Amino acid sequence: MARILVTGGAGFIGSHLSERLLARGDTVLAIDNLDPFYDPKRKRENLELLRKVGGARFGFAEADIRDARACREALRSIDGVVHLAALAGVRPSIADPVRYMDVNVTGTQILLQQIDSASIPFVFGSSSSVYGASAKAPFVEGDVTDQPLSPYAASKKAGELLCFARRHLRSNPITCLRFFTVFGPRQRPEMAIHRFAHCIAHGQPLPFFGDGSSSRDYTYVADIVDGVVRALDRARGFAVYNLGGSQTTSLKQLVAMLEQRIGRKAMLRRMPDQPGDVPITCADVGRAGRELGWQAKTPFAEGLDRFCEWFLQREAAEAPA
Numbered sequence: 001m002a003r004i005l006v007t008g009g010a011g012f013i014g015s016h017l018s019e020r021l022l023a024r025g026d027t028v029l030a031i032d033n034l035d036p037f038y039d040p041k042r043k044r045e046n047l048e049l050l051r052k053v054g055g056a057r058f059g060f061a062e063a064d065i066r067d068a069r070a071c072r073e074a075l076r077s078i079d080g081v082v083h084l085a086a087l088a089g090v091r092p093s094i095a096d097p098v099r100y101m102d103v104n105v106t107g108t109q110i111l112l113q114q115i116d117s118a119s120i121p122f123v124f125g126s127s128s129s130v131y132g133a134s135a136k137a138p139f140v141e142g143d144v145t146d147q148p149l150s151p152y153a154a155s156k157k158a159g160e161l162l163c164f165a166r167r168h169l170r171s172n173p174i175t176c177l178r179f180f181t182v183f184g185p186r187q188r189p190e191m192a193i194h195r196f197a198h199c200i201a202h203g204q205p206l207p208f209f210g211d212g213s214s215s216r217d218y219t220y221v222a223d224i225v226d227g228v229v230r231a232l233d234r235a236r237g238f239a240v241y242n243l244g245g246s247q248t249t250s251l252k253q254l255v256a257m258l259e260q261r262i263g264r265k266a267m268l269r270r271m272p273d274q275p276g277d278v279p280i281t282c283a284d285v286g287r288a289g290r291e292l293g294w295q296a297k298t299p300f301a302e303g304l305d306r307f308c309e310w311f312l313q314r315e316a317a318e319a320p321a
């Protein structure tokens with residue numbers, strides 16, 4: 001039973017991870033500033049759930065990772081850190097690159113600097129976006145990652161580099177996990193699956209980019225959490241792993257699958273391909289399989305069933321009486 005600090009613990013992935021750690025008996029301290037990138041009400045609901053699951057084993061500090069004193073305080077008596085706090089999302093980073101760099105790069109450095117002990121394992125939530133323009137699918141960890149297509153991607157690559165430097169200087173076991181488009185209940189509302197589901201359910205125009213052939217390697221959140229926990233438990237040296245579903249789904253297929261589950265036709269608003277977006281993401285997960293014993297277990301259709309079940313329940317609960 002360990003005491004784990006989860007930064008971004010009130011968010012989508014952080015709350016699922018915290019739930020899993022609490023369920024296996026760990027103590028979790030979540031640190032999160034409840035950033036208004038999306039409605040903080042959703043983050044407070046996540047925290048409420050974690051309080052129910054964890055009782056006294058769950059603690060929460062509403063604080064910013066750029067606040068060195070708050071980080072130092074949070075890191076007291078901690079056995080491991082999972083760093084997920086970040087400004088996420090490719091497109092918004094193009095509009096506000098300086099803030100993305102401040103939180104994702106400076107914030108990561110401030111947090112790393114407050115870790116006293118060299119034995120504390122550190123897991124960093126990186127992103128498939130680091131592969132940018134350079135990679136040919138499937139993406140392998142050794143591929144060149146110095147051609148990011150957005151400030152967000154550049155900030156995640158910078159985070160990996162800061163992790164490497166910390167490992168070199170202070171020997172902490174550090175693992176960078178490159179998540180491939182994560183989905184499931186409580187997904188961020190601006191992410192494609194959630195946003196499209198909302199548009200379909202409310203009869204609103206659905207932004208349909210390009211010819212619908214762009215493809216994503218969607219990864220179910222429970223599988224991502226499994227990978228994070230394995231990385232935490234087996235931490236040694238410095239390592240980078242892809243965590244992806246290794247199957248791709250095109251935009252066209254995604255919309256059709258959502259229409260079927262929500263029971264309504266989408267109203268498409270056709271738009272050109274977006275700057276910063278990559279045409280395809282697809283993970284080679286051989287390394288995570290060999291070294292962490294990890295593979296994604298949830299087929300996309302099954303994960304989408306679970307997302308839609310959660311989404312429709314929430315819609316019903318929030319519908320005006």
Ligand SMILES: NC(=O)c1ccc[n+]([C@@H]2O[C@H](COP(=O)([O-])OP(=O)(O)OC[C@H]3O[C@@H](n4cnc5c(N)ncnc54)[C@H](O)[C@@H]3O)[C@@H](O)[C@H]2O)c1
Nearest residue numbers: 008011012013032033035064065084085086127179181182
């Ligand atoms: N969801 C995905 O598909 C995906 C893919 C690749 C990488 N990632 C990475 O995984 C991590 C979690 O992503 P998510 O989808 O759960 O996003 P999320 O926005 O739901 O979670 C991030 C959390 O960090 C918090 N946060 C933001 N700035 C902060 C600050 N300055 N101090 C403290 N807390 C702060 C936010 O309030 C939020 O609760 C992020 O680092 C993201 O870059 C996510």
